[in-house]
Amino acid sequence: MNPFATELNERLKAKAPGIYNMLSRKGKESYFPKTGILSQSMQAKGSAINATIGMAFEDDFSPVHFRSLKRLINLDPKKIFPYAGCSGLPELRKRWKVMQLQKNPILQGKPTSLPVVTCALSHGLSIASMLFLNPGDTVIIPDLYWGNYNMLIKDHCDANFDTYPLYKGQKMDLESLRDRLSGTSIGKKIVAMNFPNNPTGYTPTEIEMREITDILKTSAEHGNHIIVLCDDAYFGLVYEDGVEKQSLFAHIADIHENVLAVKIDGATKEDYVWGFRVGFITYAAKGLDDDVYSILENKTAGGIRSSISSSPHISQSLLLEAYRDPDYQAEKQSKYDLLRSRYETVKAVIAANGKRYKEFFTPLPYNSGYFMCVSLADGLDGDAIRKTLIEKYSTGVIYIHGVIRLAYSAVAKDKIETLYENLYAACKEQ
Numbered sequence: 103m104n105p106f107a108t109e110l111n112e113r114l115k116a117k118a119p120g121i122y123n124m125l126s127r128k129g130k131e132s133y134f135p136k137t138g139i140l141s142q143s144m145q146a147k148g149s150a151i152n153a154t155i156g157m158a159f160e161d162d163f164s165p166v167h168f169r170s171l172k173r174l175i176n177l178d179p180k181k182i183f184p185y186a187g188c189s190g191l192p193e194l195r196k197r198w199k200v201m202q203l204q205k206n207p208i209l210q211g212k213p214t215s216l217p218v219v220t221c222a223l224s225h226g227l228s229i230a231s232m233l234f235l236n237p238g239d240t241v242i243i244p245d246l247y248w249g250n251y252n253m254l255i256k257d258h259c260d261a262n263f264d265t266y267p268l269y270k271g272q273k274m275d276l277e278s279l280r281d282r283l284s285g286t287s288i289g290k291k292i293v294a295m296n297f298p299n300n301p302t303g304y305t306p307t308e309i310e311m312r313e314i315t316d317i318l319k320t321s322a323e324h325g326n327h328i329i330v331l332c333d334d335a336y337f338g339l340v341y342e343d344g345v346e347k348q349s350l351f352a353h354i355a356d357i358h359e360n361v362l363a364v365k366i367d368g369a370t371k372e373d374y375v376w377g378f379r380v381g382f383i384t385y386a387a388k389g390l391d392d393d394v395y396s397i398l399e400n401k402t403a404g405g406i407r408s409s410i411s412s413s414p415h416i417s418q419s420l421l422l423e424a425y426r427d428p429d430y431q432a433e434k435q436s437k438y439d440l441l442r443s444r445y446e447t448v449k450a451v452i453a454a455n456g457k458r459y460k461e462f463f464t465p466l467p468y469n470s471g472y473f474m475c476v477s478l479a480d481g482l483d484g485d486a487i488r489k490t491l492i493e494k495y496s497t498g499v500i501y502i503h504g505v506i507r508l509a510y511s512a513v514a515k516d517k518i519e520t521l522y523e524n525l526y527a528a529c530k531e532q
């Protein structure tokens with residue numbers, strides 16, 4: 103074990119032994135090097151002659167760059183071309199933390215770490231998995247989840263998924279979740295939650311969110327150590343009253359010393375910058391102080407340094423400018439309104455035609471996000487229907503986990519009815 107990792111582990115063991123025990127073997131080994139190139143370079147910052155870092159500077163210390171690139175971007179070259187640092191731009195990290203608080207008022211007064219910048223949420227998920235999952239560990243997860251979890255979490259860490267049904271009728275099957283967390287084998291449990299859910303576009307109601315919080319708390323009180331991965335990719339896109347608007351992370355941030363909440367969020371979907379590759383990992387558990395959070399941030403930075411080294415500077419700078427822009431909130435609202443209007447259209451189309459559609463497909467509960475799913479009537483071949491839709495109706499949908507996922511976020515309002523009618527026609531052809 104590297105001596106820096108040992109030092110971090112000793113501090114963590116002394117202050118928060120439960121959190122130390124939650125770390126995987128890789129998580130225990132993880133550290134951000136104190137004497138590496140980056141740290142030595144940081145120490146030399148401001149020196150008259152600085153021959154430390156692997157970048158090139160002009161004689162006036164401005165970063166070397168091509169005008170052909172710079173002229174495309176209306177930002178100071180210093181905010182574009184140099185490395186952004188492994189944990190991300192400090193100003194962006196602080197800003198995102200303030201924004202998390204604004205979006206989740208119940209976080210007020212609950213200490214959390216400073217968010218660490220990742221190369222978007224996929225990278226955040228893979229870092230979090232590396233830090234907390236040992237080969238053979240089991241992740242408790244609903245049966246309807248984003249397909250890339252298979253590679254990012256399961257394959258990446260040689261872990262297993264213990265799936266429970268997301269739904270029971272029109273509600274969440276929280277009894278099954280409770281079963282998974284209250285079994286007789288007490289120990290480390292890893293739970294993955296994603297709301298609004300991909301693929302189903304479901305977010306728990308306020309009542310369900312309280313129940314989930316209670317399930318996690320009760321399980322911790324029985325002696326389990328629970329790591330909750332909160333994938334908030336589609337945060338903010340809730341369209342119904344009575345559906346929870348704040349993150350699960352905010353609800354569980356201080357429920358118990360044995361519940362570590364790990365928030366994986368970012369600009370990708372929330373701010374419609376899929377290609378920017380900016381996400382964040384943030385930690386919270388009851389009773390943790392800044393020193394423990396800094397250890398977790400340090401181990402996270404180690405995971406970043408050892409995978410992609412650092413996230414893109416240009417997109418972090420662009421986002422920071424956007425977040426300071428007085429028009430940001432209004433623009434965000436207008437894009438929310440756009441997606442919401444498509445959601446309303448989907449609901450109207452289903453309300454008008456649902457009885458007829460029922461012969462072939464039935465919507466699963468949905469209330470938020472980018473998507474909704476339909477389950478197919480017995481005997482229908484989902485993949486064949488998907489292919490017919492492309493070949494005969496020039497219509498693309500996803501067939502996954504035995505259901506058809508429709509990304510209404512990507513379909514103009516006046517095409518939504520046709521989308522469902524095409525699906526109906528393709529089913530009828532089978």
Ligand SMILES: Cc1ncc(COP(=O)(O)O)c(C=O)c1O
Nearest residue numbers: 222223224248296300333335370
């Ligand atoms: C639930 C969920 N989590 C994470 C991601 C990954 O997002 P990113 O593009 O930021 O890596 C996606 C992308 O589709 C997603 O649907």
